[in-house]
Amino acid sequence: MNAPLSSPQATSTTCPYCGVGCGVKATPDGLGGALIEGDAAHPANLGRLCSKGAALGETIGLETRLLHPMMREGAGDLRRVTWDSALDRVAEGFRRVLAEHGPQAVAFYLSGQLLTEDYYAANKLAKGFLGTANVDTNSRLCMASSVAGHKRAFGSDTVPGSYEDLEQADLIVLTGSNTAWCHPVLFRRMVAARQARGTKLVVIDPRRTATAEEADLFLPLAHGTDAALFSGLLVHLTDTGALDETFIAQHTEGFAETLSAARAETPDLAATARITGLAEADVARFFALFRATDRVVTCYSQGVNQSRRGTDKVNAILNCHLATGRIGREGMGPFSLTGQPNAMGGREVGGLANQLAAHMGFSPAEVDRVRRFWGAPHMAQAEGLKAVDMFAAMERGEIKALWVMGTNPAVSLPRADAARRAMAGLDLFVLSENVLGTDTAGCAPHVLLPAVAWGEKDGTVTNSERRISRQRPFLAPAGEAKPDWWVLAQVARRLGHGEAFDWRGPADIFREHAALSAFENNGTRDFDLSGLADLTDAAYETLAPVQWPVRTASDGPHGTERLFGTGGFFTASRRARFVTPAPVAPAPVAEDFPLLLNTGRIRDQWHTMTRTGLSPRLGSHISAPFVTVHPDDARAAGLTDGALAQVETAHGRAVLEVRLDDGQRPGTVFAPIHWSATNSSGGRVGALVHPLTDPVSGQPDLKATPARLAPVDAPARGVLLARSRVSPPPGLGFARARLEGGHGWRLAGSVDVAAWAAYAQALADDLGLADSFCDMADTAGGHYRAAAFTASGALAFALVLAPEAEVPAWDVWVQRLARGTLTEDDRRLVLSGRASDGAAACGPLVCACFGVPRGAIAQAIREGAHDAAAIGARLKAGTNCGSCLPELKALLVDMLAPA
Ligand SMILES: Nc1nc2c(c(=O)[nH]1)N[C@H]1C(S)=C(S)[C@@H](COP(=O)(O)OP(=O)(O)OC[C@H]3O[C@@H](n4cnc5c(=O)[nH]c(N)nc54)[C@H](O)[C@@H]3O)O[C@H]1N2
Ligand SMILES: Nc1nc2c(c(=O)[nH]1)N[C@H]1C(S)=C(S)[C@@H](COP(=O)(O)OP(=O)(O)OC[C@H]3O[C@@H](n4cnc5c(=O)[nH]c(N)nc54)[C@H](O)[C@@H]3O)O[C@H]1N2
Numbered sequence: 001m002n003a004p005l006s007s008p009q010a011t012s013t014t015c016p017y018c019g020v021g022c023g024v025k026a027t028p029d030g031l032g033g034a035l036i037e038g039d040a041a042h043p044a045n046l047g048r049l050c051s052k053g054a055a056l057g058e059t060i061g062l063e064t065r066l067l068h069p070m071m072r073e074g075a076g077d078l079r080r081v082t083w084d085s086a087l088d089r090v091a092e093g094f095r096r097v098l099a100e101h102g103p104q105a106v107a108f109y110l111s112g113q114l115l116t117e118d119y120y121a122a123n124k125l126a127k128g129f130l131g132t133a134n135v136d137t138n139s140r141l142c143m144a145s146s147v148a149g150h151k152r153a154f155g156s157d158t159v160p161g162s163y164e165d166l167e168q169a170d171l172i173v174l175t176g177s178n179t180a181w182c183h184p185v186l187f188r189r190m191v192a193a194r195q196a197r198g199t200k201l202v203v204i205d206p207r208r209t210a211t212a213e214e215a216d217l218f219l220p221l222a223h224g225t226d227a228a229l230f231s232g233l234l235v236h237l238t239d240t241g242a243l244d245e246t247f248i249a250q251h252t253e254g255f256a257e258t259l260s261a262a263r264a265e266t267p268d269l270a271a272t273a274r275i276t277g278l279a280e281a282d283v284a285r286f287f288a289l290f291r292a293t294d295r296v297v298t299c300y301s302q303g304v305n306q307s308r309r310g311t312d313k314v315n316a317i318l319n320c321h322l323a324t325g326r327i328g329r330e331g332m333g334p335f336s337l338t339g340q341p342n343a344m345g346g347r348e349v350g351g352l353a354n355q356l357a358a359h360m361g362f363s364p365a366e367v368d369r370v371r372r373f374w375g376a377p378h379m380a381q382a383e384g385l386k387a388v389d390m391f392a393a394m395e396r397g398e399i400k401a402l403w404v405m406g407t408n409p410a411v412s413l414p415r416a417d418a419a420r421r422a423m424a425g426l427d428l429f430v431l432s433e434n435v436l437g438t439d440t441a442g443c444a445p446h447v448l449l450p451a452v453a454w455g456e457k458d459g460t461v462t463n464s465e466r467r468i469s470r471q472r473p474f475l476a477p478a479g480e481a482k483p484d485w486w487v488l489a490q491v492a493r494r495l496g497h498g499e500a501f502d503w504r505g506p507a508d509i510f511r512e513h514a515a516l517s518a519f520e521n522n523g524t525r526d527f528d529l530s531g532l533a534d535l536t537d538a539a540y541e542t543l544a545p546v547q548w549p550v551r552t553a554s555d556g557p558h559g560t561e562r563l564f565g566t567g568g569f570f571t572a573s574r575r576a577r578f579v580t581p582a583p584v585a586p587a588p589v590a591e592d593f594p595l596l597l598n599t600g601r602i603r604d605q606w607h608t609m610t611r612t613g614l615s616p617r618l619g620s621h622i623s624a625p626f627v628t629v630h631p632d633d634a635r636a637a638g639l640t641d642g643a644l645a646q647v648e649t650a651h652g653r654a655v656l657e658v659r660l661d662d663g664q665r666p667g668t669v670f671a672p673i674h675w676s677a678t679n680s681s682g683g684r685v686g687a688l689v690h691p692l693t694d695p696v697s698g699q700p701d702l703k704a705t706p707a708r709l710a711p712v713d714a715p716a717r718g719v720l721l722a723r724s725r726v727s728p729p730p731g732l733g734f735a736r737a738r739l740e741g742g743h744g745w746r747l748a749g750s751v752d753v754a755a756w757a758a759y760a761q762a763l764a765d766d767l768g769l770a771d772s773f774c775d776m777a778d779t780a781g782g783h784y785r786a787a788a789f790t791a792s793g794a795l796a797f798a799l800v801l802a803p804e805a806e807v808p809a810w811d812v813w814v815q816r817l818a819r820g821t822l823t824e825d826d827r828r829l830v831l832s833g834r835a836s837d838g839a840a841a842c843g844p845l846v847c848a849c850f851g852v853p854r855g856a857i858a859q860a861i862r863e864g865a866h867d868a869a870a871i872g873a874r875l876k877a878g879t880n881c882g883s884c885l886p887e888l889k890a891l892l893v894d895m896l897a898p899a
C-alpha cells in the first residue's frame, strides 16, 4: 500500500486523524478502497505519513458504516426511515423542546473532527437561530486550556509559530506530549532536525514514553506540577540575566507581579525540584539548556491541557517565552500541538460554549456584531455550558434535547457511565455519525443520521500551525449519507430559517465564514480571512494550504507564518500579559484510592477505534486494553505482568491487562483511552475518570484520577478466531480485534470446559462447519481446543482455552488465521498446542507499515543487525513512516545491553 507510486487521478486531501494535518494523495482502487500516499507538496508532512495515515486505505470500507437515517418510536428499536421523516422529526423535536422549556434546554455536542463548514453551520444554527449557547465540543476535553491560556496572555487564541520552527530550533522542549506516538510526522521532523543541526530534545512527562526514549534529557516530573517547573525557570532566567528586557518593556505587562509570585513559590532549584519531584541536577540541566539556547520551541499537549490547573500550566510556559522574547521568530516560540484534524477550525468558528464565531466572545458588542452579520433572530446572549457541566445539566434533567455530531461521548467523557445514562434519558437525542455500532449509538438515540465520512467529505480543516487545508472527496457518499452542514441547513429550513442557511455547497459556507472573520475587524482580531472572502468556487476547489491570518494579497499565497515577533498582541493595550499561576497543590490522592490513574493514547489507534479498529495492521501493535504499572506497585497489589487487574475509582471500574513498566512513575498507573464497550468487556476507562475541571478553561483533568488496583480472578485465558464476526463464549470476551482474514477475541474468565465445548460445537453448526470440526478437551487440566477448517484447508475458526499460566500466544494464532491454507502438520499442531516454526517470527507488530513483528526484529538483532539502519536494510522495518523507530531502538538497547 505504501509504494511511492504517483497517479494522475490522485486526489489531494488531508489526513482525518491528528492535528499535524498531513497532506494525503488518495487514488481510489475501484473496489471501495484507495491507494494512500503522503503528499510531497503539502508543507505539513512533505510526503511523510505515520502508521495511521498510511493505513487509511484499510479503514474506508463500508462494513461498519451507517448507511441511512434511522429513527425510534417510544421504546421501540431504531428502524430505517427516509431523510424527510428523520429531518421532520429532528426539527419538530427541537421546536417542541424550545417552546416548552426554552433555549437553555437545548444543547449541541460537536467535534474537532467536523469540517470547518459543518462546524460553522452547527454553531450558527444553535447560537444565532435557536438561541442557545449550549454548544460545546470534544475540544473542551482537548484544547480548552490552550485556548484560555492563549487568550489570557495574547488577548487572542493564537498559535504564534510554524512547523518550520521545529527544524530551525536548537532546543525543543516537549511537555505533556507523547509526540512520537501522537504527532508522529512532526516527531520525525524534529528527529531529522536533530540529526541535521544537533537540536537538543527535553521531554517532560511523568512516564517514560516512546518520546522520552529519544530525549537528551528526560524529566519524569510529578503529575500536575508543570507550572512550578516553568515558574522556577522564570526565576532562573531572571537571576542569570537571560531576560529580554526590551521585549518585556515594549510588548508586555505584568512581569513584576508574576516574577514575585514565582519567587515566592520556587525561589531556587531546590524548591523547584522538591515541588516537581525531580532531581535537582536534572532541573539545573534543563534550566541551563533553556537559558543558553536562543532558539527554543516548547511544544505541549494533553499532559498540560487536561489538568485541573491546565490553563495555569499553559501560561507558565508562555511566561518564559515572553520573558525571553522567544516568540514569533524563526526557530522559537511556545507551540500548542492540537489533537484533532480540525480542533483549530472548531475554535475559529466558535465551537466552544464560551466563544462566538470568528474568535469573538460574548461581550455585548461582539454579540451584536455577529447578530447583525447573520441577521439572527434569536442570538444567544451569554456563554453556554461547557461539556462537563452540560452533561451534568443533562443528568439533572435541565437539558432535554441534544444533538451529538462527530464524537463518541459514551466512551470519551469523564464519568462516562453517567454520560451514558444522561443521554438515554433525553426527550430528544439526535446522533450524527459515520458508523452504526458506537457506544453512543447504544444510548437510545431517537434519530440516527448518516454523515459522509473521510474520503467523501468536502471542506476545510486547520492544523496546529494555523494552516487551512482542503479535505477533498475521492469516493461517492456511502449509502444515503449526507454532509453534516446539509443536514443542519435542512433542519434550519424546517424551523423557518431557510434563507440564512441557503448554501449551495461548502464553498458558500467558507466564504461566509471568511467574510465574518473580516467583518468590522480592522486589525482588532487575529483570526482574519478577509483575503479569502471572495474565493470563487474554482479557487476554493484548488485552494492550496494556507496559514491564517490571510488578510490581503500582501499576506502572500501562503498566509502568515508567524505572529508576535515584534509584539502586536490582541489585548486592549496591544501588550502581552504575564499571568501568575496558582501555586501547585499536591494531587488529590485519597486513602481508599492511593494511586493516580493517567490516561492517554497508543501509537496505532485513534480514539474510540471506530476507524483504526478496522485495520488488522494497526490492531497488531497493541491488541488489548492494558494498564501500565510500576513493578513496586504491582507487587504491592499482588499483580504480575500479563495478569488481569481491576482498576477502580470513585466513578467506575475497568478490567485491564497488566503491563509492568519501570518507566511508570511509582504511585501512578497509565491506561489507554481507545477501548469501548463495543470492543471490550471492561476496557472503557472513561468510566473511571473524575469530572474535576480547570477553573478557567473548564477542561477536565483526565490525567490524574485517584484509583486503586486489585487482581481479577480469571483462571482461564484464551483466543477465539473466526473468518466472520462472532460473539465470544458468554462471560469470556475480553477484547475484540479485527485481524488479517477475520476477527478475533481475547478471552478471559472462569473454567468451564463443558460449556466451552458446547459453545464450540454450536458455533461450528451455525457456521456450517460441522464436517471439519474437531476438538480436544482436558477437563481436569482446564484445557480446551476446537477448530474447523475451510474447504481449502485454511483455519475457519479456532477456540483455544488454557489456565492463566499457559495463555495461548495470541500472535501465533493471528498468523495462522492470516496464513490461509495450512499444511497438514500445521492443522495437527492447531489441536496439539505446540508452537509451529513460525512462532519465532511472531510477537506483537512493531513496524505497522511493513508488518514486521517483534520476533523478526529480535532475530535480526541476534544475527548481527546492531542498529536501526541495519535492521531497516534487512527487514525494511522503520524505513517508511518511522513511527516504530523508538520501539525498535528500545529493543536494540534491551538486547545489546551487557548482561
Ligand atoms: N496515535 C494517536 N495519535 C493521536 C490521537 C490518538 O487517539 N491516537 N489523538 C489525537 C488527539 S485528539 C490528541 S488531543 C493528541 C494528544 O496527544 P498527547 O497529549 O501527546 O497524548 P496523551 O497520550 O493524551 O498525553 C500525553 C502525555 O501527557 C503525559 N502527562 C500526564 N500528566 C502530565 C503532567 O501533569 N505533566 C506532564 N508534563 N505530562 C503529563 C502523559 O503521561 C502522556 O504521555 O493526540 C492526537 N494524536
Ligand atoms: N480519559 C480520557 N478521556 C479523553 C481523553 C484522554 O486523554 N483521557 N482525550 C480527550 C480528547 S483530547 C479527545 S479529542 C476525545 C476524543 O473522543 P471522541 O471524539 O469521542 O472519539 P472518536 O472516536 O474520535 O469519535 C468521533 C466519532 O465521530 C465519528 N465521525 C468522524 N467524522 C465524522 C463526521 O465528519 N461527521 C460525523 N457526524 N461523525 C463523524 C466517528 O465515527 C466517531 O464515532 O477524547 C477525550 N477523552
Ligand code: SF4
Pocket: 015, 016, 017, 018, 019, 020, 021, 022, 045, 048, 049, 050, 051, 052, 053, 054, 182, 183, 184, 185, 186
Ligand atoms: S501524523 Fe499521522 S495521524 Fe497525524 S496527520 Fe499525519 S499521517 Fe495523519
Ligand SMILES: [Mo]
Pocket: 141, 142, 143, 339, 340
Ligand atoms: Mo484531542
